[in-house]
Amino acid sequence: MEEKATEFERTNVARAQASVMKNHKSVPGLGKCIGVMPGREYFRLVKKYGYETVHSKDFMRFFNKKMPELSPNRV
Numbered sequence: 001m002e003e004k005a006t007e008f009e010r011t012n013v014a015r016a017q018a019s020v021m022k023n024h025k026s027v028p029g030l031g032k033c034i035g036v037m038p039g040r041e042y043f044r045l046v047k048k049y050g051y052e053t054v055h056s057k058d059f060m061r062f063f064n065k066k067m068p069e070l071s072p073n074r075v
Contacts, residue, residue, distance in 0.1 A: 013038070015070060021073070022072040023072075034064075
């Protein structure tokens, strides 16, 4: 119950972080930020689908379409 209550707040924090990273120059060795998500959501996805799936280009394309406000720079 408490998890659902704080989900909106965590997503708003991620939106704020994504807006700061929009059109930000790439970091040498790391590249550009292409997606921001709350930590809990990330670990839930990794546990459910696996690391390779969550880090795949197909997933990032899906994430960019589904959550454009959390995708500061497109893939």
